[in-house]
Amino acid sequence: AIGSRPIDLHVMVMEALGADVTFDSGFIVGSVPSEGLRGAKINFPKISVGATESAIMTAVLAKGQTIISNAAQEPEIVDIVTCLKKAGANIVGEGSNTIIINGVEKLKKLQHEVVADRIEAGSFAIAASITMGDIEIRNIIPKNLKKFLKTLEYTGSKVEISKNAIKICASKRPLPYNIFTEEYPGFPTDLQAQYMTLMAIADGKSKISENIFENRFMHVPELIRMGARISVNKQIATVTGVNYLKAAKVMASDLRASMCLILGGLVALGTTEVDGVYHLDRGYENLEGKLSDLGANIRRSR
16 A cells, blocks of 8 residues: 555566566466576666565575675565575675575575564654653664664654664654655665654654655554644655644554554544554564553553
């Protein structure tokens, strides 16, 4: 719902590596030649996390060398490569815009613990800022949130960083600060909605530019129901902070919108009801329990 998610780059990857891909009656039909897949040069016309992942995972067993140019640099890309290397893959360049893969004949079994969820961590950091709270978020990789954490500091929150934890403390109404979303290491699009809720009660006016997805302001009308002052012109939202939000019955349109409305409910006067939160479980484990442990009055209707 947040915007188009075409598969053209994924198909481009498979075809470049030698697969035959056709479309038939709404189905994608793919086949691999008898000699298997072969390495190739893949130059993405635009940065895509999913397509970069597809290229890496497909190329590890292709014959020869694959060079991926204009690759995504997200920590999740680095984590996939780390996992594949444990299995015997030959990959260099992860975390940069050029990744080189030398195909191997087979992979082996492995054990791997996935990278900490930086978006979940960022969401809880905003929860601390918006409620003028004081929380510590552990078992994360702070450097993966460098741009975001610097932005929180600009809004007046105190941020303390240790090896695998961050402490967020806020004691006053947030200051306005303009942001624009972009590929890593820029400000994450997946924290845009949550940040907008913070700016909704900021002491002044801020602008939020969404540069990744073309339809990622669907939470705006719902925040307006809660008393926020927001206007949208194409891909730029102008947010004029109000003294407080008010409780309302609102509808979540997607995963991050669900979290943004819950954050609004944490500081709204009265009881807020958020419908459509089935999206939440895709990105947040036991959210109600974690927020309750922090002192929130929140429950899920069954």
